[in-house]
Amino acid sequence: MAFSLKTWVNRISEYPNRRKLTHEDGSTELVTVARAEGQISAEGNAFSAEEMNDLENRIKGGFDEVNQSLGLLSEGIQAVSKKQNFCKGSDRLLTDVLIIDFTNPTGESNSYGVIATEDASKLLNSPVTDGPFYAYREVLTIKSVPKDYKVIVRLTEAYPSPGRTWIKAYNPNISDWSDWKVI
Numbered sequence: 619m620a621f622s623l624k625t626w627v628n629r630i631s632e633y634p635n636r637r638k639l640t641h642e643d644g645s646t647e648l649v650t651v652a653r654a655e656g657q658i659s660a661e662g663n664a665f666s667a668e669e670m671n672d673l674e675n676r677i678k679g680g681f682d683e684v685n686q687s688l689g690l691l692s693e694g695i696q697a698v699s700k701k702q703n704f705c706k707g708s709d710r711l712l713t714d715v716l717i718i719d720f721t722n723p724t725g726e727s728n729s730y731g732v733i734a735t736e737d738a739s740k741l742l743n744s745p746v747t748d749g750p751f752y753a754y755r756e757v758l759t760i761k762s763v764p765k766d767y768k769v770i771v772r773l774t775e776a777y778p779s780p781g782r783t784w785i786k787a788y789n790p791n792i793s794d795w796s797d798w799k800v801i
Contacts, residue, residue, distance in 0.1 A: 621681035626670035691752075691777050712755060716743035716771060720790060723759035723767050731755045733773065745773065745784045745798035752776040753784070 633650070640646050663669055710731035719725035731754075738744055738751035753775045759767040773784040787796045 621678050623674055623678050626667040626674065628667040687780075690780070713740065714742040715745075715755065715773070716786070716795070718757060718769055718771070718788065720767055720769065720788070723761070728757040728759065728769075730757075745786075746775075746778075750777055 635650050635652060637649055637651055638646055639649055710729060712731040712733050713735075715733060717727050719727040722728070733741065733744065733751055733753045733755060735741060735752075736750045737748075738746045739748050741747075741751065744751065753773040756772045756774075758770040758772065760770075761767055768790065769788040771786045771788075775782040775784065783801050784798050785801055786798050788794070789796075
């Protein structure tokens with residue numbers, strides 16, 4: 619999405635308040651007009667090149683931000699669709715965020731993976747439940763008894779909030795998951 623920056627320039631004339639009036643009979647006269655606005659309750663912003671150029675720069679900044687985000691998102695989508703190894707485990711596309719093997723901390727279910735969807739409502743056990751969602755999943759295990767492990771699932775979000783980190787913990791002693799938390 620391109621935005622062309624325009625440089626505004628103030629109009630400079632010899633008689634800025636002069637107007638030419640044309641009467642119904644075709645005759646003309648030059649008049650000088652002045653504001654007679656009564657009491658001013660709010661000054662407002664002047665229409666000037668300085669104000670308009672500031673507006674142009676803020677709009678351009680917004681477009682630049684959106685374009686940068688779209689570029690990063692596009693790169694991430696292309697990498698996932700091509701199954702490139704942009705991160706360890708990127709070829710493991712997950713639809714169930716909490717597919718975990720509690721008895722085998724090194725099992726395939728506990729390996730790294732990627733969540734990449736335009737419709738998060740199709741995911742199971744996801745903290746994001748609608749719209750697009752792209753994240754990298756890690757599973758951390760802590761041995762609690764000889765056969766069971768406490769588990770922490772950490773999602774590092776790429777979209778819609780790049781860098782946001784979600785965690786959810788499983789405690790086998792009570793056989794229950796915590797709620798998703800943002801850290």
